[in-house]
Amino acid sequence: MVSHLKELYRFRDLLLSLAIRDIKVRYRQSLLGIAWAILQPLAFMAIFTLVFSKFGRMSSDGIPYPVFSYTGLVPWVLFATAISLSVNSVAANMGLVKKIYFPREVFPLGVIIGCLVDFLIASILVGVLMSLYKLPVTWQILWLPWIIAIEIGLLVGISLITSAVNVFYRDVKYILPIVVQLGLFVTPVIYSSSSVPSKWRPFYMLNPMAVVIENVRKVVLHGQPPEFGSLLCATAIIAIFICVAYLYFKRAEVKFADLI
Amino acid sequence: MDRTPVPVSVRNVWKEFHLGSQYDSLRDAIPNMFKRLVGRDRDNAGNHVGKFWALSDVSFDVRRGEAVGLIGHNGAGKSTVLKLLSKICRQTRGEIKVKGRLAALIEVGAGFHPDLTGRENIFLNGTVMGLTHREIRKNFDSIVAYAGLEKFLDMPVKRYSSGMSVRLGFSVIAHVYPEIMLIDEILAVGDMEFQQKCYKRILDLKACGTTILFVSHNLEAISRLCDRVVLLKEGRTVMDGKPAEAIALYRNQVVSRGRFEKVWTPLGIEMADTFREIQFTSGRLEAVSGEGKNEFKAGDSLRVHLSYFARRGIKNPSITVTLERYDGMVCHEASSLYADFQWEIQAGSGSVTLEYPSLNLAPNTYFITAVLHEGQNPVPMAQLPEPLYFTVTSNRPTRGAILMDHAWRLSEPVGMPSAQESELRISTREA
Numbered sequence: 001m002v003s004h005l006k007e008l009y010r011f012r013d014l015l016l017s018l019a020i021r022d023i024k025v026r027y028r029q030s031l032l033g034i035a036w037a038i039l040q041p042l043a044f045m046a047i048f049t050l051v052f053s054k055f056g057r058m059s060s061d062g063i064p065y066p067v068f069s070y071t072g073l074v075p076w077v078l079f080a081t082a083i084s085l086s087v088n089s090v091a092a093n094m095g096l097v098k099k100i101y102f103p104r105e106v107f108p109l110g111v112i113i114g115c116l117v118d119f120l121i122a123s124i125l126v127g128v129l130m131s132l133y134k135l136p137v138t139w140q141i142l143w144l145p146w147i148i149a150i151e152i153g154l155l156v157g158i159s160l161i162t163s164a165v166n167v168f169y170r171d172v173k174y175i176l177p178i179v180v181q182l183g184l185f186v187t188p189v190i191y192s193s194s195s196v197p198s199k200w201r202p203f204y205m206l207n208p209m210a211v212v213i214e215n216v217r218k219v220v221l222h223g224q225p226p227e228f229g230s231l232l233c234a235t236a237i238i239a240i241f242i243c244v245a246y247l248y249f250k251r252a253e254v255k256f257a258d259l260i
Numbered sequence: 261m262d263r264t265p266v267p268v269s270v271r272n273v274w275k276e277f278h279l280g281s282q283y284d285s286l287r288d289a290i291p292n293m294f295k296r297l298v299g300r301d302r303d304n305a306g307n308h309v310g311k312f313w314a315l316s317d318v319s320f321d322v323r324r325g326e327a328v329g330l331i332g333h334n335g336a337g338k339s340t341v342l343k344l345l346s347k348i349c350r351q352t353r354g355e356i357k358v359k360g361r362l363a364a365l366i367e368v369g370a371g372f373h374p375d376l377t378g379r380e381n382i383f384l385n386g387t388v389m390g391l392t393h394r395e396i397r398k399n400f401d402s403i404v405a406y407a408g409l410e411k412f413l414d415m416p417v418k419r420y421s422s423g424m425s426v427r428l429g430f431s432v433i434a435h436v437y438p439e440i441m442l443i444d445e446i447l448a449v450g451d452m453e454f455q456q457k458c459y460k461r462i463l464d465l466k467a468c469g470t471t472i473l474f475v476s477h478n479l480e481a482i483s484r485l486c487d488r489v490v491l492l493k494e495g496r497t498v499m500d501g502k503p504a505e506a507i508a509l510y511r512n513q514v515v516s517r518g519r520f521e522k523v524w525t526p527l528g529i530e531m532a533d534t535f536r537e538i539q540f541t542s543g544r545l546e547a548v549s550g551e552g553k554n555e556f557k558a559g560d561s562l563r564v565h566l567s568y569f570a571r572r573g574i575k576n577p578s579i580t581v582t583l584e585r586y587d588g589m590v591c592h593e594a595s596s597l598y599a600d601f602q603w604e605i606q607a608g609s610g611s612v613t614l615e616y617p618s619l620n621l622a623p624n625t626y627f628i629t630a631v632l633h634e635g636q637n638p639v640p641m642a643q644l645p646e647p648l649y650f651t652v653t654s655n656r657p658t659r660g661a662i663l664m665d666h667a668w669r670l671s672e673p674v675g676m677p678s679a680q681e682s683e684l685r686i687s688t689r690e691a
Contacts, residue, residue: 014387021384025375099367100388101347254350257343258277 001243004250008103018110022085023117037118038125041073048073048190059192063221067129071221072189072213074122075151079209080180082115086159087166087173090256094167097256104253105246108159112152126220138223144216146235147226151212153238157245164252167259188213208234267440267471268322268345273354275315275340275495314340315351315495322440327472329486329503331479331510336492338475342366342442345473360439360471363390369429374418378409378428381417385432399435407431426454434461440471478587479507511586511625511651520545520554524645538570538605538632538642545628545648548615554650558663559618559687562650564628567611568642574605576635581614584647586625591661597633620663623654 008015027033045066052058053065060068089107090097097104130137166172184190187209196204204210211234215226315337322328330338343349344356346364371388372381382403386396396403404410407427417425443462462485466472476482482489482503489506491499493513499506521544546552548561556562564581578597584590594614596603603612627647631640654663668684 011387011390013391013393016393017384017387021373021376021380024380025373028375096371096388098348100364100370102388102390257348 011102014102015106015110018106019113022114037121041077041122044073045070059195061192061194064133067133069190070129071126071217075213075216076189078115078119082112082155083158083180084177086111087162087176090163091167105249108163112155140219140223140225143219143226147212147215150234150238153242154208157241160245160249164249167256265324266321267324267359269357270318270320271355273315273318273351276311276352277314278311313495318497320490320500322471324471325469327466327486329482329489330475331489332492337495338492339444342444342475346442362440363436363438364442365433366444368426372417375416377414377416379413382432389436403431403435441465442473444475483507520552537572538568540566540642540644541569542567543644543648545650556619556650556652558652558654562616562619564614566630569609570605570607573607574634577605578633579612581630584627619652621652622658622660623652625651
C-alpha cells in the first residue's frame with residue numbers, strides 16, 4: 001500500500017494534468033463555459049423550489065426553501081457527477097492503458113479532482129444566497145472541510161471499485177446512473193431528514209451521503225455544531241473502505257491490459 | 261542514477277493470455293460463476309476457453325548501456341516482453357527485475373486530446389510519459405523548437421496535420437531522459453525525415469549510456485543499433501547472441517517456413533474461386549540447371565517457374581513478377597508487357613518461366629510475387645496465392661541492397677618514374 005502511494009505521488013503531475021484536461025475539455029466550445037458548474041445545481045433548485053414550495057409544502061426546517069435545497073444540491077451534484085463520470089474513466093482510456101504504464105488510479109482520481117473544481121465554484125453561490133436571505137455565517141462553518149473530506153473519501157472508494165469492475169463488466173456503467181438517481185430519494189437533498197419517520201431514521205442515516213448533507217446544512221445554514229458521533233463513525237468506516245477499495249483496484253489493475 | 265551492472269533481468273518468465281473476451285457482461289459472468297460454484301463444467305466455463313502461452317520460459321539479461329534487439333515473427337512475443345518490462349502487464353510465472361527510470365517509446369503522442377492546444381497537450385503527454393510539470397517547464401522552449409511548432413502552440417491539436425502532431429509527440433519523447441528505454445517498432449511510422457530523427461535520437465541515447473531494448477522488424481536498423489539480439493519464436497528464446505548470427509538464423513526461419521515449391525491444388529481452386537477464369541496452381545524456385553532450391557549464393561542463377569490453370573483462352577495476357585526484399589523493398593519487377601514478350605494462354609494447364617542469369621543481390625531474404633493481367637485491364641486476373649521465399653548468402657561481408665561489379669585502382673603520383681597502375685577487380689559472381 002505504501003509503495004502504491006509512493007508511486008502515485010511520483011505521478012502526481014499526471015493526476016493534475018488529467019484533472020485539468022477534464023475541466024478544460026468539459027467547458028471548451030460551450031458558450032457559458034465554467035458557469036455551467038453553477039447553472040446545473042441552480043436549475044435543479046429552481047425546479048424543486050417551484051414544485052415543492054408552490055404546489056406541495058415541503059418541510060425545510062425553517063430555512064427558505066431555495067437556499068435549503070441549493071445547499072443540499074451542491075454536494076449532491078458533486079457526488080452524482082463524480083460517480084457517473086469516473087465509472088468509465090479507465091475503460092474509456094484503454095488505448096493508453098495498453099500502451100504506457102502509470103498508476104491507473106489517476107483516471108478516477110483525476111475525474112474527482114475535476115468535479116471538485118466545479119463544486120468549489122458552485123459553492124460560491126451558497127454564500128450569495130445566504131446573504132440574500134440574511135442567514136448568518138457562524139464559526140461552525142469551520143467543520144465543513146471535515147464533512148466534505150468524508151464525501152471525497154466516499155467518492156474515492158466508490159470510484160476506485162466501480163471504475164475497475166467496469167473494465168471487466170461494462171454493465172456497471174449502466175447500473176450506476178440508475179442507482180444514483182434512486183439515491184436522490186433516500187438522501188435529504190430536496191427534503192429535510194426531519195420528515196423521515198423516527199423509527200426509520202437509524203436506517204436512513206446509514207446512507208453516508210445523508211450524514212454528509214445533513215451535517216453540511218447544520219454547520220452552514222443552522223450555525224449548529226455537527227453530529228460528532230455520526231461524523232467520527234463515518235470517518236472510520238470510510239477510511240477502511242478506501243483502503244479496501246484501493247487494494248482491490250491495485251489487484252485488478254494488473255489484469256486491465258490483458259483484456260483483449 | 262542507478263549503477264547496477266544488470267538493470268534488466270528476465271528470469272524464466274511465462275505469460276498466459278486468454279483469447280477472446282474473458283469477461284464482457286454480467287450476462288455471461290453470472291452463469292459461469294454459478295457453474296463454478298456448483299463445480300460443474302470446470303474446464304469449459306467460458307473464460308477457460310482459448311488460453312495460450314505468449315511467452316514460455318524466457319530468460320535474458322541486459323547489461324548497463326547495452327542495446328539489445330528483440331526479433332521474431334509476428335506473435336513471437338516481442339511486444340509482450342516489452343509490456344511486461346514496462347509493467348503494463350504482469351507475468352504469469354517467473355521473475356522480472358527492472359532497476360532505474362524506464363521509458364517506453366511505444367506510441368508517439370500518447371494521451372493527446374484533440375480539443376486541447378499544442379501547449380496543453382505538451383503537458384498532458386509529457387506527464388503521461390512520466391515527466392513532472394517542472395521538467396516540462398524547464399524543457400518547454402526546447403520541446404517547441406525541436407518540433408518547430410512555435411506558431412501553432414495555441415491551436416487545438418485537432419487542427420494539426422498528422423505530421424505536425426507526430427512531430428509534437430516525438431519532440432516530447434525526445435526530452436525524456438530515461439536510464440532504460442524500450443522501443444517498439446517506432447521506425448515503422450512516419451516519413452523518412454521522422455525515421456532519421458528517431459534513429460539519431462536512439463543513437464544519442466545510446467552514446468549517453470542508456471540501456472536500450474529495441475523491437476523491430478527492420479533488421480537493418482537492428483544490426484546497426486544493437487550489441488546483442490534475442491531471437492524469439494512462438495514465445496521461446498531461440499537464440500541470444502551476436503546480431504549477425506541471430507539475424508541470419510531468423511532469416512533462415514523465414515525461408516524454411518516455405519519450401520522452394522508450392523502447389524495450390526486446382527481442386528481447391530474450383531471449390532473456392534468458381535468465377536476465376538485463371539489461377540496459379542504452383543510456383544517453384546530453381547537454379548537454371550533445374551535443381552529446386554531456396555538458398556542461393558550471390559551471383560547464382562534463379563529460375564521462377566509458375567504454373568496456371570485457365571478456364572478459357574486469353575489473347576494478350578501479361579504477367580508481372582516482383583522480387584521484393586523481406587521488408588517490402590521492391591528490388592526488381594519483370595513485366596512481360598514491357599518486355600514485348602508475346603504469348604497466348606490456351607484453356608487448360610500451362611506454365612511460364614522467368615530466368616535471372618545472375619542474382620546481384622546483397623545477402624538477405626527475398627520473396628517473389630506475381631500477378632497476371634489481361635491486356636491493359638488494371639484489375640488482375642490472377643495473383644500468386646502466397647509469396648515464394650528465398651535467401652541469398654555470400655561469403656563476403658556486404659552491406660547495402662545490391663551487388664555491383666566494381667574495381668579499386670591505385671595510381672602513383674604523376675611524374676614519378678615507373679608509374680604503374682595496380683588494379684583490383686571485384687566481381688559479383690563468387691568463386
